[in-house]
Amino acid sequence: MRISDKHNKIIQAAIKVxxxxxxxxxxxxDIAKKAKVADGTIYLYFNNKYDILISIFEEEIGKxxxxxxxxxxxxxxxxxxxxxxxxxxxxxxxxxxNLAEVLQMELRQSNKFMKEYxxxxxxxxxxxxxxxxxKGQKMSIFRKDVMPGVAKxxxxxxxxxxxxxxxxxxxxxxxxxxxxxxxxxxxxGGIEQNNS
Amino acid sequence: MRISDKHNKIIQAAIKVxxxxxxxxxxxxDIAKKAKVADGTIYLYFNNKYDILISIFEEEIGKxxxxxxxxxxxxxxxxxxxxxxxxxxxxxxxxxxNLAEVLQMELRQSNKFMKEYxxxxxxxxxxxxxxxxxKGQKMSIFRKDVMPGVAKxxxxxxxxxxxxxxxxxxxxxxxxxxxxxxxxxxxxGGIEQNNS
Amino acid sequence: MRISDKHNKIIQAAIKVxxxxxxxxxxxxDIAKKAKVADGTIYLYFNNKYDILISIFEEEIGKxxxxxxxxxxxxxxxxxxxxxxxxxxxxxxxxxxNLAEVLQMELRQSNKFMKEYxxxxxxxxxxxxxxxxxKGQKMSIFRKDVMPGVAKxxxxxxxxxxxxxxxxxxxxxxxxxxxxxxxxxxxxGGIEQNNS
Amino acid sequence: MRISDKHNKIIQAAIKVxxxxxxxxxxxxDIAKKAKVADGTIYLYFNNKYDILISIFEEEIGKxxxxxxxxxxxxxxxxxxxxxxxxxxxxxxxxxxNLAEVLQMELRQSNKFMKEYxxxxxxxxxxxxxxxxxKGQKMSIFRKDVMPGVAKxxxxxxxxxxxxxxxxxxxxxxxxxxxxxxxxxxxxGGIEQNNS
DNA sequence: GATGAATGAGCTTTCATTCAT
DNA sequence: GATGAATGAAAGCTCATTCAT
Numbered sequence: 001m002r003i004s005d006k007h008n009k010i011i012q013a014a015i016k017v018x019x020x021x022x023x024x025x026x027x028x029x030d031i032a033k034k035a036k037v038a039d040g041t042i043y044l045y046f047n048n049k050y051d052i053l054i055s056i057f058e059e060e061i062g063k064x065x066x067x068x069x070x071x072x073x074x075x076x077x078x079x080x081x082x083x084x085x086x087x088x089x090x091x092x093x094x095x096x097x098n099l100a101e102v103l104q105m106e107l108r109q110s111n112k113f114m115k116e117y118x119x120x121x122x123x124x125x126x127x128x129x130x131x132x133x134x135k136g137q138k139m140s141i142f143r144k145d146v147m148p149g150v151a152k153x154x155x156x157x158x159x160x161x162x163x164x165x166x167x168x169x170x171x172x173x174x175x176x177x178x179x180x181x182x183x184x185x186x187x188x189g190g191i192e193q194n195n196s
Numbered sequence: 197m198r199i200s201d202k203h204n205k206i207i208q209a210a211i212k213v214x215x216x217x218x219x220x221x222x223x224x225x226d227i228a229k230k231a232k233v234a235d236g237t238i239y240l241y242f243n244n245k246y247d248i249l250i251s252i253f254e255e256e257i258g259k260x261x262x263x264x265x266x267x268x269x270x271x272x273x274x275x276x277x278x279x280x281x282x283x284x285x286x287x288x289x290x291x292x293x294n295l296a297e298v299l300q301m302e303l304r305q306s307n308k309f310m311k312e313y314x315x316x317x318x319x320x321x322x323x324x325x326x327x328x329x330x331k332g333q334k335m336s337i338f339r340k341d342v343m344p345g346v347a348k349x350x351x352x353x354x355x356x357x358x359x360x361x362x363x364x365x366x367x368x369x370x371x372x373x374x375x376x377x378x379x380x381x382x383x384x385g386g387i388e389q390n391n392s
Numbered sequence: 393m394r395i396s397d398k399h400n401k402i403i404q405a406a407i408k409v410x411x412x413x414x415x416x417x418x419x420x421x422d423i424a425k426k427a428k429v430a431d432g433t434i435y436l437y438f439n440n441k442y443d444i445l446i447s448i449f450e451e452e453i454g455k456x457x458x459x460x461x462x463x464x465x466x467x468x469x470x471x472x473x474x475x476x477x478x479x480x481x482x483x484x485x486x487x488x489x490n491l492a493e494v495l496q497m498e499l500r501q502s503n504k505f506m507k508e509y510x511x512x513x514x515x516x517x518x519x520x521x522x523x524x525x526x527k528g529q530k531m532s533i534f535r536k537d538v539m540p541g542v543a544k545x546x547x548x549x550x551x552x553x554x555x556x557x558x559x560x561x562x563x564x565x566x567x568x569x570x571x572x573x574x575x576x577x578x579x580x581g582g583i584e585q586n587n588s
Numbered sequence: 589m590r591i592s593d594k595h596n597k598i599i600q601a602a603i604k605v606x607x608x609x610x611x612x613x614x615x616x617x618d619i620a621k622k623a624k625v626a627d628g629t630i631y632l633y634f635n636n637k638y639d640i641l642i643s644i645f646e647e648e649i650g651k652x653x654x655x656x657x658x659x660x661x662x663x664x665x666x667x668x669x670x671x672x673x674x675x676x677x678x679x680x681x682x683x684x685x686n687l688a689e690v691l692q693m694e695l696r697q698s699n700k701f702m703k704e705y706x707x708x709x710x711x712x713x714x715x716x717x718x719x720x721x722x723k724g725q726k727m728s729i730f731r732k733d734v735m736p737g738v739a740k741x742x743x744x745x746x747x748x749x750x751x752x753x754x755x756x757x758x759x760x761x762x763x764x765x766x767x768x769x770x771x772x773x774x775x776x777g778g779i780e781q782n783n784s
Numbered sequence: 785g786a787t788g789a790a791t792g793a794g795c796t797t798t799c800a801t802t803c804a805t
Numbered sequence: 806g807a808t809g810a811a812t813g814a815a816a817g818c819t820c821a822t823t824c825a826t
Contacts, residue, residue, distance in 0.1 A: 006806095006807095024220035027798090027799065027800085028799075028800060028801080029799080029800095029809095032809095037807080037808090038807060038808040038809055039800090039801085039808085039809065039810095040801085040802075040803080040807070040808055040809065040810095041806085041807055041808070041809095043800090043801070043802080044806070044807075048800075048801080049800065049801095104304060105304045108300055108301045108303075108304045108360070146378065146382065147370060147374075147378055149369060149370065150358060150370060150374075150375050150378045150379065151378070151382065153354075153357050153358040153361050154354035154355075154357070154358050154378070154379050154382065155354070156357055157353040157354045157355070157356055157357020157358060157360075158349075158350035158351070158353045158354040158357075159350075159353070160353055160357065161349050161350070161352055161353020161354075161356065161357070162346060162349040162350050162353060164304070164353075165349055173345060174343060174345065174346060178343075178346075179346050182342065182343055182346045182347070182350070183346065183350050185386065186342065186347065186350065186382075186383060186386030186387055187382060187386055188386070189385050189386030189387070189388075190381065190382030190383055190384070190385035190386035191382055191385070192385075202789090202790090223815090223816065223817085224816075224817060224818080225816080225817095233790080233791090234790060234791045234792055235791085235792065235793095235817090235818085236790070236791060236792065236793095236818080236819075236820080237789080237790055237791070237792095238818095239817095239818065239819080240789070240790075244817080244818080245817070245818095398785095398786095416612035419819090419820065419821085420820075420821060420822080421788095421820080421821095424788095429786080429787090430786060430787040430788055431787080431788060431789095431821090431822085432786070432787055432788060432789095432822085432823075432824080433785085433786055433787070433788095435821095435822070435823080436785070436786075440821075440822080441821065441822095500692060500693045500752070538770065538774065539762060539766075539770055541761060541762065542750060542762060542766075542767050542770045542771065543770070543774065545746075545749050545750040545753050546746035546747075546749070546750050546770070546771050546774065547746070548749055549745040549746045549747070549748055549749025549750060549752075550741075550742035550743070550745045550746040550749075551742075551745070552745055552749065553741050553742070553744055553745025553746075553748065553749070554738060554741040554742050554745060556745075557741050565737060566735060566737065566738060570735075570738075571738050574734065574735055574738045574739070574742070575738065575742050577778065578734065578739065578742065578774075578775060578778030578779055579774060579778055580778070581777055581778030581779070581780075582773065582774030582775055582776070582777035582778035583774055583777070584777075594810090594811090615794090615795065615796085616795075616796060616797085617795085617796095625811080625812090626811060626812045626813055627796090627797085627812085627813065627814095628797085628798075628799080628811075628812060628813065628814095629810080629811055629812070629813095630797095631796095631797065631798080632810070632811075636796080636797080637796075637797095786826105787824100787825100787826085788823105788824105788825105788826105789823105789824100789825095789826105790822105790823085790824090790825100791820105791821105791822085791823075791824100792819105792820105792821105792822105793819105793820100793821100794818105794819090794820100795817105795818095795819090796816105796817100796818100797815105797816095797817100798814105798815090798816095799812105799813105799814100799815100800812105800813105800814100801811105801812085801813105802809105802810105802811085802812075803808100803809105803810100803811090803812100804808100804809105804810095804811100805807105805808085805809105805810105
């Protein structure tokens with residue numbers, strides 16, 4: 001048995017339930033039912049309800065980081081890298097909609113009830129962007145007066161907010177891939193060195 | 197006594213408590229204590245806990261919209277208008293930090309427990325951006341291939357996420373005004389018509 | 393102003409509200425609204441919610457007793473007297489339906505939450521029946537082996553339960569006057585001296 | 589453990605508490621304490637407080653109906669059957685005093701807060717009387733002009749009210765069995781065919 | 785006397801967590 | 806390891822009663 005079959009079954013069930021009801025309104029018994037285990041069993045794998053949420057952050061974002069980094073590392077051009085990041089982020093949201101909802105929602109909540117929890121995985125994820133920008137600046141492709149610390153957040157925020165609203169009303173006039181392209185286009189236009 | 201002193205006292209207390217604990221963890225008695233009224237008094241002015249949250253959205257965002265629109269209407273140049281929007285949004289967050297936290301957090305939560313509630317005020321607010329972009333496109337200042345519906349969300353998301361993280365770690369290397377400038381610079385660079 | 397206009401207005405409003413909702417579910421504010429006075433005004437005339445109920449018993453039953461006694465005293469024949477009692481009881485219930493509902497319901501409830509309250513008015517009322525029977529026994533019209541203490545309760549119970557169900561489903565196959573006749577017929581048949 | 593020990597323990601505790609305090613004044617915690625379970629446990633077996641009351645009606649009256657019918661079915665003579673009904677009703681009240689109090693009280697209350705609840709069990713119970721009378725009329729033992737629908741209610745009301753007052757003041761001058769005899773004597777005298 | 789806004793005690797119900805089996 | 810019945814703390818909300826105006 002891998003890291004335990006049940007551990008994963010519970011995580012996957014929790015993602016669905018949290019996405020549907022939100023963390024606070026989700027009941028342990030909902031998760032247990034969806035995971036087809038007894039309520040008590042959950043406490044053999046997690047300390048408490050919060051612990052499930054944190055585990056979702058840690059483990060699932062971890063997998064995404066690895067995948068995104070792998071794709072980006074195959075590129076040399078920072079412009080392409082930024083495009084890939086945008087596209088992959090959006091695709092992930094499309095493919096793993098429930099997970100995306102949990103991350104988006106609870107990311108904002110979490111710091112309220114888990115003051116102590118520093119979301120290092122999330123930081124690691126958006127730092128991919130600042131590294132790309134940094135690299136572009138070194139290569140004199142991106143403007144030097146762009147602050148990578150601001151730009152990474154702006155980029156992530158732009159993608160995430162667009163995705164959030166796309167999720168809420170899926171009857172949209174644009175596909176999520178189009179949105180990704182638009183956003184990377186705007187950002188690249190804004191940060192590229194003007195060599196004229 | 198103005199049109200209900202108490203109504204406003206409760207709203208202001210709720211903003212503080214929601215900001216500190218989050219909506220779900222906030223107790224009515226916390227709000228009552230902070231507003232210096234009895235628990236029951238709250239129910240003379242609001243139907244229930246959710247109603248307080250919704251009132252915060254409606255009333256407080258309403259005031260901000262009016263103010264931002266007033267400032268923007270004094271300008272003619274869409275570029276300046278976008279700069280003003282970015283700066284005012286950030287200043288509002290700086291000045292009304294607690295309110296900003298509530299809006300940011302619960303904006304993401306709300307659709308989970310208030311499915312029926314359509315946040316028209318919020319839509320009205322970000323539509324300010326799409327109107328600016330539309331205007332700039334008409335005046336051939338902004339690129340025609342930028343989709344206003346995507347750009348408004350991207351712009352808002354960029355500002356909001358940057359602000360969110362600035363709030364969380366106020367020991368930042370940049371001021372919030374600098375962040376506002378960076379973001380409007382990037383966006384303007386990305387959407388301006390290239391007349392070369 | 394008589395025993396106070398307001399006192400009576402509140403009593404009449406309370407009868408309606410108690411009849412509709414029952415004592416516990418009735419709110420003071422309901423009564424105040426129906427009586428067109430302020431909530432606080434009620435406490436100028438009554439000590440508390442229970443006190444209103446007790447006052448209904450005392451005052452309203454008091455009036456009925458006086459009336460029933462007056463009618464009965466015009467008769468000499470105990471058989472007729474019993475018939476009058478049955479008919480008047482039923483007519484009262486028909487005419488003062490709300491009052492009847494309150495008396496019936498709360499009579500059974502009251503001893504639970506007002507242990508100390510001895511419902512002397514009610515006792516006085518049903519003692520009318522035992523006095524009639526006693527009189528009939530003295531006149532050798534009614535059987536001597538009938539216990540007046542049992543018969544009075546049986547008679548009252550028979551009338552009251554029949555009336556209660558008649559109120560609940562007014563689409564009955566008999567009028568309340570027919571029911572009164574049936575019951576006095578049965579009782580008279582059962583207690584009359586057999587002179588054969 | 590039989591088909592849920594706890595379900596029955598809670599019912600029995602609730603009968604005692606409702607009898608003592610009345611439905612509205614009874615607190616869930618009172619019932620829980622008397623049943624020696626936690627407050628929350630009650631909600632594993634019942635949906636809410638009303639549901640406990642309804643269950644008492646359904647289950648406990650159900651048992652009584654079965655027993656009374658069994659005894660009556662052993663008789664042929666409608667006169668005897670009526671006597672048995674009266675006696676058994678009174679004995680039940682004596683033996684299960686708390687249950688009797690709950691049934692009597694809440695029977696009158698219930699229609700106020702549970703409009704939707706049709707007390708079919710109770711109807712079934714008093715219909716035993718109308719069936720007896722009907723049978724007696726067919727056999728030309730009882731008078732044809734007696735309306736079974738009125739007589740059943742009158743009979744039940746007479747028994748129930750006499751029992752109610754007997755419960756309230758147990759220092760009575762008659763036993764409950766004597767009362768039963770008196771009442772069946774009066775009724776039989778009143779409804780028997782006069783063959784003289 | 786009259787008002788009705790304000791009070792705060794009190795109670796039903798929920799649900800994360802435990803633990804005997 | 807797995808179960809799920811049982812626990813009991815916790816909190817939203819109601820409403821009888823008070824009292825400043």
